Amino acid sequence: MLSTLAASDWDRVKAGLLLQRAGFGGTPDEVDALASLSPAEAAESLLGLTKAPPLDPPSFLQEQPIGESLKNERDKMKSLSEQAKAEAKKQMFQYARANQGRQLTELRGWWLKQMAEPPRAAREKLTLFLHGHFATSFEKVRSPYLLYQQNNLFREKAYGPWSELVLGVAQDPAMLIYLDGAQNRAESPNENFARELFELFTLGEGNYTEKDIQESARAFTGWSVGTSADKKAGLQLGSRPVFKNVPKWHDPKSKTIFGASGNFDGTDVIRLALSQPAAPRWITQKLWRFYAGWPAPEPLLQELVKEWQSLKGQIRPFLMAIWTNPNFYDPVRAADRVKSPTEWLVGLCRQIGRPLPAPALSAHILNQLGQNLFEPPNVKGWDGGIAWINTATMSRRYEYGSWLVDGTQGIQKLNSLNLVRVAIESGVAGMSPPEISPEGTVLSRSGKELDPAEKSVAKEKLKELLSLPPAPVDGLATAEQRQNAEKLLAALAVRFLPGETIPRDLGQRFQQAAGESIPFTDASVRKMILSMIQSPLYQVT
Amino acid sequence: MNIDILKTRREFLRTGLLGGSLCWTLPAFLSRTMQTLHAQADGSLIQGVTGRDGNILVVLQLAGGNDGLNTVIPLGNDEYRKARPTLGIPEGSILKIDPATGLHPSLSGLASAYQDGHLAIVQGVGYPNPNRSHFRSTEIWATAVDSDKSSTTGWIGRYFDNACSGSDASVGVAMASQLPQAFSASTPKGVLYQGGGGSKKKASKKHGSNLSDSDSSTMSMEEDDAGEAGGSIGMLNGPGNLGKMSALDFLERTEMDAKVSQQEISNASAKAKNLVPFPSSRLGQNFAMVSRLIAGGMPTRIYYLSLGGFDTHTQQAGAHERLLKEMGDAVSAFLADLNAQGNLGRVTLMTFSEFGRRVKENASGGTDHGAAAPLFLAGGGIKAGLLGQMPSLAPNNLFDGDVKYNTDFRSVYATILEKHLGVKPEPILKNSFPLIHAYG
Numbered sequence: 001m002l003s004t005l006a007a008s009d010w011d012r013v014k015a016g017l018l019l020q021r022a023g024f025g026g027t028p029d030e031v032d033a034l035a036s037l038s039p040a041e042a043a044e045s046l047l048g049l050t051k052a053p054p055l056d057p058p059s060f061l062q063e064q065p066i067g068e069s070l071k072n073e074r075d076k077m078k079s080l081s082e083q084a085k086a087e088a089k090k091q092m093f094q095y096a097r098a099n100q101g102r103q104l105t106e107l108r109g110w111w112l113k114q115m116a117e118p119p120r121a122a123r124e125k126l127t128l129f130l131h132g133h134f135a136t137s138f139e140k141v142r143s144p145y146l147l148y149q150q151n152n153l154f155r156e157k158a159y160g161p162w163s164e165l166v167l168g169v170a171q172d173p174a175m176l177i178y179l180d181g182a183q184n185r186a187e188s189p190n191e192n193f194a195r196e197l198f199e200l201f202t203l204g205e206g207n208y209t210e211k212d213i214q215e216s217a218r219a220f221t222g223w224s225v226g227t228s229a230d231k232k233a234g235l236q237l238g239s240r241p242v243f244k245n246v247p248k249w250h251d252p253k254s255k256t257i258f259g260a261s262g263n264f265d266g267t268d269v270i271r272l273a274l275s276q277p278a279a280p281r282w283i284t285q286k287l288w289r290f291y292a293g294w295p296a297p298e299p300l301l302q303e304l305v306k307e308w309q310s311l312k313g314q315i316r317p318f319l320m321a322i323w324t325n326p327n328f329y330d331p332v333r334a335a336d337r338v339k340s341p342t343e344w345l346v347g348l349c350r351q352i353g354r355p356l357p358a359p360a361l362s363a364h365i366l367n368q369l370g371q372n373l374f375e376p377p378n379v380k381g382w383d384g385g386i387a388w389i390n391t392a393t394m395s396r397r398y399e400y401g402s403w404l405v406d407g408t409q410g411i412q413k414l415n416s417l418n419l420v421r422v423a424i425e426s427g428v429a430g431m432s433p434p435e436i437s438p439e440g441t442v443l444s445r446s447g448k449e450l451d452p453a454e455k456s457v458a459k460e461k462l463k464e465l466l467s468l469p470p471a472p473v474d475g476l477a478t479a480e481q482r483q484n485a486e487k488l489l490a491a492l493a494v495r496f497l498p499g500e501t502i503p504r505d506l507g508q509r510f511q512q513a514a515g516e517s518i519p520f521t522d523a524s525v526r527k528m529i530l531s532m533i534q535s536p537l538y539q540v541t
Numbered sequence: 542m543n544i545d546i547l548k549t550r551r552e553f554l555r556t557g558l559l560g561g562s563l564c565w566t567l568p569a570f571l572s573r574t575m576q577t578l579h580a581q582a583d584g585s586l587i588q589g590v591t592g593r594d595g596n597i598l599v600v601l602q603l604a605g606g607n608d609g610l611n612t613v614i615p616l617g618n619d620e621y622r623k624a625r626p627t628l629g630i631p632e633g634s635i636l637k638i639d640p641a642t643g644l645h646p647s648l649s650g651l652a653s654a655y656q657d658g659h660l661a662i663v664q665g666v667g668y669p670n671p672n673r674s675h676f677r678s679t680e681i682w683a684t685a686v687d688s689d690k691s692s693t694t695g696w697i698g699r700y701f702d703n704a705c706s707g708s709d710a711s712v713g714v715a716m717a718s719q720l721p722q723a724f725s726a727s728t729p730k731g732v733l734y735q736g737g738g739g740s741k742k743k744a745s746k747k748h749g750s751n752l753s754d755s756d757s758s759t760m761s762m763e764e765d766d767a768g769e770a771g772g773s774i775g776m777l778n779g780p781g782n783l784g785k786m787s788a789l790d791f792l793e794r795t796e797m798d799a800k801v802s803q804q805e806i807s808n809a810s811a812k813a814k815n816l817v818p819f820p821s822s823r824l825g826q827n828f829a830m831v832s833r834l835i836a837g838g839m840p841t842r843i844y845y846l847s848l849g850g851f852d853t854h855t856q857q858a859g860a861h862e863r864l865l866k867e868m869g870d871a872v873s874a875f876l877a878d879l880n881a882q883g884n885l886g887r888v889t890l891m892t893f894s895e896f897g898r899r900v901k902e903n904a905s906g907g908t909d910h911g912a913a914a915p916l917f918l919a920g921g922g923i924k925a926g927l928l929g930q931m932p933s934l935a936p937n938n939l940f941d942g943d944v945k946y947n948t949d950f951r952s953v954y955a956t957i958l959e960k961h962l963g964v965k966p967e968p969i970l971k972n973s974f975p976l977i978h979a980y981g
Contacts (some may be wrong), residue, residue, distance in 0.1 A: 086906065090856060293788065335789040378676050386791045390720050391710065391799040392733035394792070536792035 002307045002325045005039045014329045015042060016498025020541040021291050021337065022046045022323060023121030025347035028494045030118065043323040046122040047316060052156045053120070058110040058148060060103040065145070065240055066096045069433055076436040084436075091434035103144035108366075108373050109359025111151065115346045116356055123158055126319070128342060129290045130154040131373070132381035134169050134201060136178040138374045145240060146174040147374050159316035162283060166202060166270050171243045173225045179379065182225040186251035189217040196379050198273060207278035208258070215255040216273075219264040222250030280305045280313070287318065292328055293337020293385065293541075300327055334499060335540045338388050341369035343541075344397065348404055348533065351495055352471040357404075361465045365400050369393050389539065401533035405526050407470035473525045482519040485511040488528060496532045499541065506535065591708070591840035596922075596961050599831060599844045599875075599890045600697075602721070603868065605852030606675065608861055609897035609914025610944070613662055613931075614643050620934035624901045628858055628908070638662075642927060647866035650873025651917065659876055659885070660919045661979050663953055664929040667913030667946025671896065675852070675910075678895035683722035685951050685970055696954055697843050698726030699969045700962065705730065705842065710798040711805050714834070715845040716827040723845070729791075732802040734830070809837030816881035819874045822867045824848050828875040836882045842962070851894060855905040868892070876919055886921035889961045891953065899942050900934055913946035916953065922961060924981040952977050 005014075015034035019026050023046060034042040063069075070092050077088050115124040131154060138147055150172050157165040169175050170193070176182045179193040194216040198208040226241035255264050258272045273279060284304040288296045296304055304322070311317045322328055339347065345365060349356050356362050366372060370393050376382055476495065481487045489511050493502055502510070513531035514524045532538055590596075611628065614635050615621050622629055635643035636652040642662075644652050654660040670688045672678045681688050685696035694702070697713060705712045706728065713724050713731035724731040813836035819829035824846065831844045848868055853861050872890065879885040897914025913932060932944035939945070952974040955966035960980040967973050 086856075089905070093855070336787055338788050338792070378680075386729075386788055389792055389795050390729075390731070390733060391795055391802060392720075394795045395799050395803075536789055536796055539792050540789055 001310065002303050002321045004321075004324045005326050005329070007038045009326070010037075010039045010042070011035060012494075013499050014039075016494075017329060017334065017541065018042060018046070018323055020339075020343070020347065020499065021293075021328075022319075023118070023125050024115050024343055024350060025498070025541075026118060026121075026350055027353075028498075031494070031498050039324040040320065043320045046323075047159070047319065048119055048123065050159050050316060052123065052158075055114065055120075057152075058103075058106050060106050060144065061148065063103075066099045070095070073434060073436050080436065088434060088436055095433050100138075100142055100144060104138055104147075104374060105359045105363055107144045107148055107151075108363045109356070111373060112342070112346060112356050112359070112362055115342070116350060118350075122319075123155060125343075126158045126315070127151065127154045128340075129287070130158060130165070132290075132376060132384070133286065134175065135376040135379050135381035136174050137376055137378075141174045141177050143174070143177075143241075144374075146177070150174040151374075160314065162313040162315060163270065163274050165315070166197075166274065167267065169201070170197070170220070170266055170270060171223060173241045173243055176223065176225045176243070177241075181220060181223055184217060184221050184223070185249050186218070186221045189214070189221060189251070191217040193217070194220060194269070197269070200380060202270075202273045202282060203276055203278045204282045207276060207282075208273075212257050215257050215264075216269045218251040218253070219255050219257065219269045220266045222246050222248075223266050224249060274313070280308045283313075284308045284318070287315075288322060290384070291319075291322060292333070294333055296327075331501075334501065335537065337541050338385055339539055339541055340382070340384060340388060341366050341371035341393075342373065344369065344539070345400075348401065352405060352473070352529065353475070354404065354468070354471050357468060358465045368396050369400070394539075397539060398534040401538075402530055403468060405471050405530045405533060408466050408468045470522075471526060471529070473522050473529065476529075477520070477525055479519065482525070484518075485514055485520075488514060488520055488525065492525070492528055492532065496529060497537060500537055502537065506537065509535075590842075590963070592712075592835065592842045593838045593840050594887075595842065596887045596889070596963065597835060597842055597844070597884075598957060598962060599846070599888060600721075600723070601868070601872070601890060601892045602679075602845070602847040603851050603864075603892060603894040604675075604679070604847050604849040605894070606678075606896045606898055606910055607851045607864075607894035607914060608853060608857065608908055609894070609911075610900060610934075611857075611861060612645055612648070612865065613664060613915040614645065615931050615934065616641050616643050618934060620900075620936075624934060626902070627906060628902045639927060642931060645862070645865050647862050648869040650869040651919075654873055654876055654919055655925055658925040659921065659923055660917060660925055661923045662915055662917060662927050663948055663977060663979070664915045664927060665913050665932040665944065665947040666893075666916050666929065666950050666953060667896070668949055668951070669946075671912035671940075671943065671946070673896060673910040673912070675895055680722060682893060682895055682950060683725075685954055693725060694727060695721070695723035695725040696969060697721075697723040697845075698730070699971075700843070700958065700964065701726045701730040702728060703968050704962070704964045708842075709801065709805070709840060711802040711839065711841055713843045713845065714802075714806075714831075714839070714841045716830070717845065717847055721845050721847075724843075729795075732798060732806075734806060805839060806834065809834045809839040812837035813882070815878050817874055817877045819878070820867070820870045822871060824867055825871040825874060828871045829878070832875055832878040832882065832884075835879070835884050835888065853898070853907050854903070854909060855907040857902075857907040872917075872919065880921075889918060889920040889922060889957060891957060892917045893950065897944065900939060900944060901942060912940065912943035914944075916950075918953070918957075918979050920961075922980050924979060928977050928979060948977060949974055953979075956980070 012031055012035040016031045019031055019034060022043070034045070037045060073088070073092065077085055080088060111124070114120050115128070131151065134150075134154070136147065136150060138144070141147060150169075153168050153172055154165075157168050170181075173182075175193070179196055180190045181193040184190040184193070191213050194213045197216070198213060199205050222245055224244050224246050226244050250265065252263055254261055257264060257269060258276060260272060262268070264272070281301060284307075285296055285301055288301075288304055307321050308318055311321070345362065346356070357365065363373070367375075370388055371382060382388075477488055477491050481491045489502075489507055492510075493500075493507075510528055510531045514520055514528040517524065520528075610621070610625070611630055614630055616632065616635060616637065618641075630645060634646045636646060636649060637643040638652060638655050644655075651660055655662070668681060668688055672681060672688050677688075680691070683695045684692040686692045701708070701712060701724070708730065710730050711732050715721055715724065715731060715733050717733060720731050720733060810830065810833045813833045815829050815832055819825045827846050831846070834841060834844075848864065850860065850864055872892075875890070876885065879888050893916050894914060896911055898908035898911040900911070902908050915929075929948040932938075932947060934944065951970050951972070955970055955974040956976045956979050958964050958966040958969055959976060
């Protein structure tokens with residue numbers, strides 16, 4: 001069993017680390033509040049209720065599916081010439097694409113907003129872990145609606161038993177589409193999901209055989225997605241598929257999986273997989289690594305596994321256990337966990353007390369930093385850790401840090417933010433569905449090009465997105481702290497580098513950044529903040 | 542900030558510079574990093590060949606799956622005409638390079654490179670058990686392992702590990718938004734350079750950030766011409782193990798790599814001018830930059846560029862023509878400039894795409910994901926000609942509607958490694974592959 005941190009060892013440094021790692025960071029007040037509790041109470045207060053609190057879903061959920069909105073025009077297409085039909089199809093495709101892009105941006109902005117709400121932060125952080133673990137991409141699924149459903153599945157099941165979560169994911173339409181489960185039939189089994197279930201979701205490579213995969217794929221046959229599952233075009237146009245178990249597609253013959261034989265179905269496969277010795281090792285190590293930032297060495301891993309087993313694979317109490325374990329706060333490892341881009345962005349906005357940038361801009365920043373939410377690079381998700389950092393992402397963290405602290409007036413640079421996309425996502429252009437005239441010509445175009453008027457409106461919109469005011473720092477330092485560089489540093493370090501030890505020379509560099517003119521103005525305070533954010537130390541927690 | 546004297550990290554480590562004027566950028570807490578790096582720096586006293594004087598490989602990725610069959614086209618071929626009733630390129634407009642083979646009409650630049658003796662066409666390149674997923678097939682090309690295996694390192698990364706230990710991170714330069722998966726190495730290498738954005742306006746210099754690549758910055762007010770398809774290609778796996786480095790060490794090192802390589806790049810690009818005009822496209826401008834960096838003496842041995850948009854499932858004809866023209870014009874300007882600079886002899890350019898496309902066109906005027914396809918090798922050392930065989934298009938010779946490969950892509954890699962970069966391919970490709978006769 002895992003040992004627990006004594007209340008006497010609990011302090012602001014550890015509370016600061018926990019606030020960052022368990023959620024998305026916060027303010028010195030939040031650190032103080034956590035520090036005043038016992039370690040277990042602090043973990044409890046971050047985790048919040050076992051049941052997910054209600055939330056307002058993104059507004060695009062109210063819209064009718066894109067396919068429905070085009071139904072009339074599609075009916076008209078039948079009478080068109082081949083050429084006009086091709087043109088109409090192209091327009092409708094582009095219209096659907098543009099709509100999907102707009103909804104996806106809304107979904108991203110919506111999720112980031114949830115993360116930035118302190119009472120939700122821990123659950124959203126775990127949801128983010130699960131999104132990377134059960135990686136599913138818009139690139140293939142194409143439906144922001146289904147991605148929202150999956151995201152909410154993570155959120156609602158995040159604190160419960162691991163087995164229920166895995167089962168939920170196996171029956172989740174977005175996952176069924178992403179890993180081809182929807183195409184899995186008795187006569188032609190598709191192994192994609194079964195393989196990733198073992199390799200990435202539950203066991204890890206080397207803990208199953210090819211035969212286990214083949215037989216499991218057969219067991220999963222029948223688990224599919226609504227009526228339009230086979231029709232890619234139908235899905236792309238936005239019908240609303242649901243999980244469907246189709247007995248006639250199921251292979252009823254006997255299967256042998258992990259040495260057991262029987263007429264297994266998907267539920268059995270998950271039960272069998274999770275009863276493998278590798279299963280608790282896999283998920284406990286992944287959770288530990290996500291939250292602590294470094295892999296648990298063997299003795300610790302064995303303790304994690306025992307804890308997990310005694311908790312019967314319940315995630316919430318397991319997080320309690322690791323967050324109150326002394327190893328979690330190993331001072332030698334305090335700078336070994338690299339903040340993910342999402343943590344970095346949400347955390348920085350929380351620390352400097354500004355709202356998140358507009359969804360399109362936030363999404364762009366995260367993409368440029370390497371974490372495009374809902375579009376993980378592949379089914380392995382994001383590698384995390386030092387993989388977040390390369391010469392370009394490092395430079396961009398510094399650059400975007402300066403935007404968020406100093407504001408972005410006059411900034412002319414925004415590498416490759418697509419103007420057409422901005423125009424569409426902000427409703428400037430391209431959002432009227434194509435119409436087919438009685439003469440059989442396609443009247444409106446959509447989604448791909450902008451006319452000059454739209455272009456100038458879109459450029460204005462882009463400028464508006466880019467013009468963030470300087471961060472409001474007046475409340476971040478008292479008059480007394482503004483009289484002395486050392487005191488100012490202490491005040492800002494508590495906010496921006498909680499839990500970190502600042503080497504003396506680095507501290508001097510931060511102090512020098514504020515300049516010499518006393519009392520320190522807001523501009524000087526921003527300079528010191530910027531020097532902190534533009535340091536390797538800020539990138540870790 | 543006196544970083545001019547810091548031409549490379551290696552020089553910095555070797556000379557042990559840590560003068561007062563450097564304190565601001567290189568604080569003393571870097572010393573731990575220094576110690577970790579020292580072993581590597583020691584080896585650099587007997588530094589081997591660099592891109593300053595040695596051979597250079599330029600990789601051009603055509604992301605999305607280039608239609609090989611409409612790039613290098615069989616002449617007088619009934620099966621081609623049958624499979625491509627609307628997308629088939631009219632026989633008369635094909636740029637004939639031998640009695641049975643021609644190039645797409647928009648590849649006139651490549652056709653003249655062929656005549657000049659600087660272009661080889663390798664036909665039917667692929668691998669056993671082809672995968673038709675963009676991501677997976679790109680990963681297979683990047684990692685150069687069998688299609689049922691995986692690897693955390695890329696083939697170029699393993700070249701860095703094997704042949705370039707002690708080099709600066711800038712031994713590999715990618716003109717991209719992310720390091721290509723092919724660069725993933727046990728010891729992280731490779732820097733990103735956001736190339737000038739084609740004809741787009743130059744931005745004003747940025748304030749605030751001391752790391753911004755200000756000389757290359759552009760505000761993209763035009764439509765992003767990289768295309769969606771390129772974006773669908775997965776990004777790299779993370780760098781491998783860090784040895785004894787901590788995450789913070791790694792970050793500090795990356796910060797320094799960014800500064801040093803930025804300095805190297807602006808120094809090198811300032812030293813040289815392009816001697817021929819380049820197209821104003823993004824790819825054209827990226828190639829112009831690569832040629833300047835080579836001429837300016839960058840130590841880089843591998844440059845990586847990419848052009849996206851090849852995933853032409855619908856309405857392929859116009860889009861494919863534009864893409865090939867962008868590629869062909871950029872490549873021919875690049876070869877001409879290298880030649881004018883006297884660098885053509887030590888540069889090889891290799892194009893590749895994760896797969897070709899289905900032989901039979903689909904119902905939406907496009908083509909679906911296929912398998913084997915031709916690739917181009919260009920440069921002064923290249924022996925011009927057609928290598929490999931044009932795959933048979935006869936339906937009973939196809940596999941699931943796709944042409945069969947006859948040259949493993951790793952044979953192309955092995956040939957470049959051995960004949961051009963002068964290293965043994967086996968430790969890098971973890972296997973032995975027959976070489977092709979691409980070099981004179």
